[in-house]
Amino acid sequence: MPAEVVLRRLNAAAAGFDAELGQLLSWDEVSNPQVVASVTQILAAIKDRGDSALLQYSQQFDGLTATSVAELEIPIARCQQALANIDPAQRDALEHAAQRIRQYHEHQQQSSWSFTEPDGTVLGQQITAMDRVGLYVPGGKATYPSSVLMNAIPAKVAGVKELIMVSPTPGGFVNEMVLAAAAIAGVDKVFCVGGAQAIAALAYGTDLVPRVDKIVGPGNIYVATAKRQVFGLVGLDMIAGPSEILVICDGQTDPDWIAMDLFSQAEHDEDAQSILISPDVNFLAAVEASIARLLPEADRVDIIRQSLMGRGAMIEVADMDEAMMLVNRIAPEHLELSVADPESLLPKIRHAGAIFMGRHTPEALGDYCAGPNHVLPTSGTARFSSPLGVYDFQKRSSIIHCSPAGAAVLAKTASVLARGESLTAHALSAEYRLKAGDDE
Structure with missing residues (x-):
């Protein structure tokens, strides 16, 4: 009996791939x-x-x-x-x-x-x-x-x-x-x-x-x-969507490891998203076999299966450059670079919540105890958002303390700009300080 297929297979070179990927990534349930x-x-x-x-x-x-x-x-x-x-x-x-x-x-x-x-x-x-x-x-x-x-x-x-x-x-x-x-x-x-x-x-x-x-x-x-x-x-902090993981693998990591990394996000809930990208089609098949073997043993098997079948995918790419292009398009919450030289890929990544480098850095370590925050931007918002941090609990107030001489200089510029905007009181407020500076 053939193994159960729970992850759809996509090819970045196939016609209609962009539309398929867009549909896979879409998430707007907060507008229900x-x-x-x-x-x-x-x-x-x-x-x-x-x-x-x-x-x-x-x-x-x-x-x-x-x-x-x-x-x-x-x-x-x-x-x-x-x-x-x-x-x-x-x-x-x-x-x-x-x-x-x-x-x-x-x-x-x-x-x-x-x-x-x-x-x-x-x-x-x-x-x-x-x-x-x-x-x-x-x-x-x-x-x-x-x-x-x-x-x-x-x-x-x-x-x-x-x-x-x-x-x-x-x-x-x-x-x-x-x-x-x-x-x-x-x-x-x-x-x-x-x-x-x-x-x-x-x-x-x-x-x-x-x-x-x-x-x-x-x-x-x-x-x-x-x-x-x-x-x-x-x-x-942010409007968080379902948890996500994107794994980039060169085909040399143990497929069981990658299968379990995909499970680690899928077990959160049925809407979580797990995606694997690799240029090695044989490796994708090996991970698929690992999933079929390991899934029945998972404690949250029904949730994982529904998550993988509903929003998961394996994507075949031509090379790592194409994989990096997809990373930046997807802008994942969690990104695993399960490759021999992750440092070489890092400069090419513009959008990701957290980046897990190398074969021995599963996303699960970041969830619990690595140190960086696990509150991360989801649903592509890593394009403009960052992980939760100390700066999210602080405010910045601008400090401006003009000396009389400094006020006189700035007042001339402010007066011209304020009158250009027809805000006369602004101009006069600055000009009063100009006069005070002249008096001194």
């Missing part, structure tokens, strides 16, 4: 009109009724038995208890990952700066951290203590004063590693709420949940849609 309507209603209810609506939706969507809104808060002492009680190997892994994430992000810290011009005018930039940030941690098909570390630690490194975490607990199930990660990362408040109602509570504020300045963290389509609708009232 039914989801938008539902989210709009939830946001309005939280804005109008606050905690009572928050409790209602938590009971309705998460099956919580809480009878008072106060029960939606998880005390920090409970997080510390979770840290003390989890398996020692789990605690060691969380603490090791946290140490590496913190060390990496400390290199991203920015300092205020200024310079003084010859006439005494001082120009510069002041860097300050945000006061309060909200962190959404998924709690549906999977729970992600790693997301707590990846979102919270850069915020704390940046100097954020208060970090508010929200995470759904369907049926009352609380993931102990998520709470332990919150304790390690220094989260200040934790609430067992999720979905669009959690985003609304963070954006508008309720008596229970403080209003935040920015919301970070991934979620399902309802969370993503809610984030899009409250943008402007609060800042956002």
Whole structure:
């Protein structure tokens, strides 16, 4: 009986390839009109009724038995208890990952700066951290203590004063590693709420949940849609789509390794995307055979199969130059360069969220403990977006301190430009300083 084929095969040289690739990459579920309507209603209810609506939706969507809104808060002492009680190997892994994430992000810290011009005018930039940030941690098909570390630690490194975490607990199930990660990362408040109602509570504020300045963290389509609708009232990290991996291989890596790398993204959910590109058609066949053999053994076999069949692909290219062209077109969230000399390809890559170099650097290491952030741009947004980092939790204020002599010089230029725009008050405001400079 022939092996099951779960990944479509494409050839970059075939007629119609561009259209096929475009269809494969398309993702616009955040614009689902039914989801938008539902989210709009939830946001309005939280804005109008606050905690009572928050409790209602938590009971309705998460099956919580809480009878008072106060029960939606998880005390920090409970997080510390979770840290003390989890398996020692789990605690060691969380603490090791946290140490590496913190060390990496400390290199991203920015300092205020200024310079003084010859006439005494001082120009510069002041860097300050945000006061309060909200962190959404998924709690549906999977729970992600790693997301707590990846979102919270850069915020704390940046100097954020208060970090508010929200995470759904369907049926009352609380993931102990998520709470332990919150304790390690220094989260200040934790609430067992999720979905669009959690985003609304963070954006508008309720008596229970403080209003935040920015919301970070991934979620399902309802969370993503809610984030899009409250943008402007609060800042956002990004509107994340399904997880993605693009593997470039020269055909010399163990095909079982590559098959499992593809699985590692496909197991997130049915809409995740796993793509393999290689110039070696025999290698593509070998990976296909590995997939057929390994898939039945996977714990999340049904999710992986649906993901690979729905949005996955193997693409044959003529050479590595053509592979790099496709990389920049796809702009993947995760890019593996499973080749002999990944450094030679690096200068050709313009668009990718994170780049994993060499055969011994699977994307999974970046998800957990390598150090760089795993919150990455998806759905081609790596063309203009970057990984989450310390800079996402800081603001930059321009500093302008004119000396009398400097004001006199700048006033002449400002006056001409302001009058050219018919903004007379602007011009006069500058000219008053010009006169003051002349007087001195």
